[in-house]
Amino acid sequence: MSTTTTTWQELVTDKKRRQTEAIPKSWLISTPPPSELIVTGVPEACGLLTEKEVLITNTEVVLLLEKLASAEWSSVEVTTAFYKRAIVAQQLVNCLTEIFVDRALARARELDDHLKLTGKVIGPLHGLPISLKDQLRIKGLETTMALTGLVSPGYVSWIGKYAEKNSVLVDILYECGANPFVQTNVPQTLMWPETFNNVFGRTANPHNRSLTSGGSSGGEGALVALRGSPIGIGSDIGGSIRIPAAFNGLYGLRPSYGRVPYAGAVNSMEGQDSVPSVFGPICNSIGGVKTLMKAIIDSKPWLKDPLAVRKKWDEEDYSLAEHGHGKNLVFGIVWNNGHTVPHPPIIRALEMTKAALEAAGHKVIDWLPHRDKELCDTVYAIWNAGCMQDFNSVTSLTGEPLIDNMLLEAASSEAVVAGFRPPLNSGATAFELWQLQKTKLKLRQEYLDLWQETSKMAGTGRPIDAIISPVAPFTATPHGLNKDASYTSIFNALDYPSFVFPVTRVDPVKDGKKPPHQFLSPEDEANYSIYDPETFLNAPVSLQLSGRTLEEEAVIAMTEIVDVALKTQK
Template sequence: MASWKELIEDKRRRQQESIPKDWLITPPPETICDVTGFPERCGLLSEKELLITNTVDVDTLLAKLASGEWSSVEVTTAFYKRAIVAQQLVNCLTEVFVKRALARATELDEYLKTTGQVVGPLHGLPISLKDQICIKGLETTMGYASWIGKYAERDAVLTEILYECGAVPFVRTNVPQTLMWPETYNFVFGRTVNPANRNLTSGGSSGGEGALIHLKGSPLGVGSDVGGSVRIPALFNGIYGLRPSYGRVPYEGAVNSMVGQDSIPSVLGPLSNSISGIKAFMQAVISRKPWEKDPLAVRKKWDEEAYALSEHGGGGKLCFAIMWDDRIVVPHPPIIRALEMTKAALLAAGHAVVDWEPLKHLELANAISAIWKAGSGDDFQATTAATREPIIRTMSPVEGEAMDDETIRPEETGISAYQLWQIQRERAELRKEYLDHWQKTVEITGTGRPVDAIISPGAPFAAPPHGKNGYTNYTKVLNALDYVSCVVPVTRVDTSVDVKKPAHRFLNALDESNYNQYDPVVFQNAPIGLQVIGRTLEEEAVIAMAEIVDSALKATAAA
């Protein structure tokens, strides 16, 4: 077998050859941090292609595709060109397969022209996929040199369903090696950076998706989330992202880390520049009855009554609870400002707002981390054994790129099955405590119901510099609880407003470290989003409540 470095060299060559030469551009120098406006200026996209890719509302795109006003070939070509520009700016792609995608788009156009009917609810729409969702005949390396040359013999169930819905899978996107990082870097494809400020991370592990959609190189993408891997890139890139409950979106046939760890399952979820994209994806996928293709998929049809908020007073007057901090790490000033903006917007829209008291978030976070570490070290080493590819131990740009063949994460140690059972038991007990805690809020809401949803930070900071995203408890506690969470973008770091505040009484060393990390100049222009959180299997209601939050924020901004 070739060495892992030789495999990488060959893979990078083949990736570069898959990009049409007339789509190559001259990217701006590395000293230009904000590249979000570059696709408009680079000259590659025509006026119509810019119009298409700047149409961020997925419902509008689907309507134009269904009517034939825009062909799937036109739309796919436009987004493909913009995706290739994004790749040259922020390094977000893994697999590029232009001819295959355009052939699919051509078939869809012919079907619509011949029959007058769409193939399905996502007819003609290009969709990007995280590099773990298999497409037959393509490699899925998931950032591992050891998996270069492994070609999928069949589609993942989700890929199959997307085809049935009329979609056009057109690119795959970058991830961190092992997936178990909230940033995106691997030896195969390198580092994905943030379009708003290339000195900052795009998040992870769906960081390629986040950066691509941030640059409007895809209207709708799919990531995965075991501890925040959909939501962190959504937060850091100013887009929408949904973490569904276990099994609501089919996972079968996708590759993954830690396969067999089913106490905290990873879930697949959508990312988009529009909330309509989140809803369209969930409705379309669920409409194909995924439980008939994936034995672990939940047998639950799309519930229109739940989307109409039938269990939440019809949505007329909701009671949101704001979690200002998790009692472990206090967020930076821009995050607090986003919470204050959201509270004001919801009050102006006629909703009630109360404070949320977090319950045992440290214990929940420790439980999920212990479950992951029970066998993750063995899993990573087994995966890389064939080529002796190093296991990345840091996302630091200096240390992480050292490529030391003896690199290993020393903290990854196994435990006995009995010890694992005790952690799983504790986590189950914590879920019950949290449920009871939520139910008791009926005493303070004034609606006769418990709190309808929680508004929470997804991180105590905006997108940090590379190698600095070291605190993920704000997202991963929800994986431990299996709560549905939708990210809604709110604002951006403004150096003139988000000044550093005097030191508060620190909760612990982590809190102090987080406070010391903040410098508004370092974080300048970074997007800021928040989580809208509902309970297990409340996808429809959470999407509806996220729409309400989003509309309230936009109404306030327009006033």
């Protein structure tokens, strides 16, 4: 379909029609009315999935792989079960973009035939269905998010274009025996912590559909939360894995730059490499995150991606050899970032985590913010140096409007989410950009020095082992109100691997609104004003654990320790 003779609205209508036609008619369900906000129980209650399919889709990744490897469960039946549940999720929260049932089932049959013929699995992820954020190219599939050589995440412009080859990460997943089976929704331009675009529309949060699923990996977060996928791949430039993971009550890892290959994928602001985006997993279990990360790293991605870091999976790091082998750990805890005080449920989650860790024999000390706002502002200025030119160069191809807010209804310019759509005349000269990059490096050095100095108060002879902090000053917000990514963006600037873990849920009794405090900023006052526990009903409450650069194995292991401590306390 030619964009020179067809309006962008007609392109969208045709694409949505073809997406709908890709869904087997027998997999359509009677969906609950919009007034039914909590839909996490619908996949099991709707009657589409058999008892065994419910069992399969509720099984965690590690056990799922064991059953696939032993041929107790075939790849065909596992893929079918998750595909049916993914289609249910799509009908409930609108989380998918590309649907290719026949192709995924053909791959599943190939995997089953190989195992039956040879008695061996193809790789460590044999038969595992994996969902992919719609940035990753799969050869031969239409990818409305991108065209080879050009970038268009969440745009109308490249409807009808097909990927000529796989992204490197997709090649690796296939080599490991995985079965990529759906692609998931993103916001227009990717640069937004919510998920809405002019092609596929809005993705809602299954825990409360009046709330956002987060972004920009919001389709992944919502899909995995409904167990329509055992594990998904998201990307994170300022919190885009961690925010959806947190808002949907999942585990999500933001690795350091280059630990997971990015080559062949598409992105907004390509060429901006001072604060690059990274790929990482979103899952219902820590074990699934570890399994996927190890499989990817063991595949030696640095041989396929020139920017991938040459660092093998380090079992010594995972054993926490440099962290007292996991005994008597010391955590820094962030109560607020000096700019915005978190809502009561987040404070309660911090208190719960501190108590659980201390009960388990670990130590928790306060980590005071150090120029956090300056660091985040520097990062935003780096992104803003050329982002509007990047966005407008793509939307102008079809006349598609640039979305300037994520509210449910059109709003005035006063409602625009600050920091995510800079003024049209914003930008920086090359020299000004260099100064921003110098500032970022200076602040990274200061953080490193501060971390080292904590050895004086830790009591273990070493610095603190990790930082525990909010993912945002709120849980999932009503659509259009996610205005603060500072709690995540700081770790993108520092390049610290960060792992989100669920703690609790909003409780209207325990999380009542507190009296006004002395506000730290106008944003702090605005954040205080939107809180009402009934508005955030049933929202998951999560935190993040951050280690030092390229310390993914240790971060995974320490998050396991925190997770066990919390579950023991419960």
